[in-house]
Amino acid sequence: MTPGEHAEAVIESLGISSVEELDVEAIAFDAGVEVVYEQLSGCEATLVGVGDRAIATINPSSYRGRERFSVAHELGHWTLHRGRSFRCRVDAVEDNFSSSTALEKEADTFASHLLMPASLFHEALRGVDRPNFKQLSDVAQRFETSLTATALRLVGVDTLPVIIACYSKAGLRWQAAAKHVPRRWYLKDTVDEDSFAYDLLYEGKECRILGKQSADAWFTNSDADRYEVFEQCVRLRGDEVLVLLYLADSKMLSAGFDPTVGNRKYNEHGSYLAPRGRR
Template sequence: MIRQSPAEGILRSLGVTAPSDIDLEAIAFDMGVFRIKYRELDGCEARIVGMGKNAIITVDPRSPPRRQRFSIAHELGHWHHHHGKVLFCQSKDLRQCPGALGSEQTANRFASNLLLPGYLLNPLARTFPKLTIRAVKSVAETFDASMTATAIRLVETGHVPSMLVCHGPLGRRWFVRSPGVPERWFPCDTLDPEGYAIEVKNGKDQNMPRKIGADAWFDLRGADDFEVEEESFRTANGEILTILNLIADDMLEEREHSYRR
């Protein structure tokens, strides 16, 4: 039996059976957050202040609408898991990525499960033979979620052996792999100068996945024996997110490995 997350438990208890039913204000009210305010904040993107069983969430309206939704869901995560604390969430805390730590990681996980619950996401994820930007956009529209949060959740479903890798100006920032992808496939710190992702970094759009040697992404002996499908896009804050589909069954086999020298 698959264990459901606290966020999914809340959604099921409210009778949420479709993505359009995920009404954050109604969910917040049910959780004891009787008001969501929108006003400019200094030094943070959102905050929650509670007393007893009731709380107020404040969100900065200058953020994009889908980021505001994630911010609300994030604060609800704090309310569920960190009751009684006053928390001010800065931009770095709301990265919608696996890089957050401690209480922020817990709140981010709650937000992802609330906005993209597995029991609604998984049936849709199974309809895609591979993970593409088009698929991510379609699911993001359906759930009114950000591209980053959606891409992460789709990789995590494991229906397609894949990875999502984020690069910033200083190199790789984080990555997430599907459950069935062996740990030996650990992406390089920097983008391959001859890869397709570097084109996106330089301002060129990518409109379809393209095959590339796996050694462009993995500094692993024998990686040049395989190909992966690569597709990248630029986020609003300038990071490069790359979807990697592992198309060779042999890449999913567990085996001893060594890195190139």
């Protein structure tokens, strides 16, 4: 079972069938994990287990989405990595998302499925065919999750042709694309001056709606100028913007391998190649 399947199985075994029933402390308690909120230094959450009981200590936050994610993350460690203790920096999903630790990523995936189980998430997204941040933040509010975690879950369920990316002025921090979006589309390392993200990042100009944009503002591919995408962005903490790209043009989804983009992560057979100098 994958970490996501583990989490979905927990939800199913508890018979949870509505968003309101996603009480993460109760779910943890049922699994033998007592949740304690206590100021921690140097980390956001810890897990200490003895036998079949464990205590998850969570740094209190005024932001409930963060606390919930931390609890679900520790429960992920308890379910997937029993027998070990953890000190985690689960203060923001994006930090772990860019973390290289496999166990942290597994706990994050578990948390994301536990807090947004597939069936309930699909239900919440019913009727959404061209997603925007307003809709995503409504969904995030319902599930009490962060906007970033919710956007990443949207990518994970792979129902819509979306790419989520985080940029700062220093460049691309991380990205995630729905599985059915071809890996040939290669994001630029820094935000393009023509993008709405640039306006937000450098001029503080809000990007209230999903707007049409030439694909060559986003992708390095030489044929990108033949296509249009939809773009919206929001500011995250500090000097970062979260970008949502919606690939409405089905031709972009059937475009073949592009050998012209440099420093690729995938070869023409779709095999993963270790990235060089780029995450």
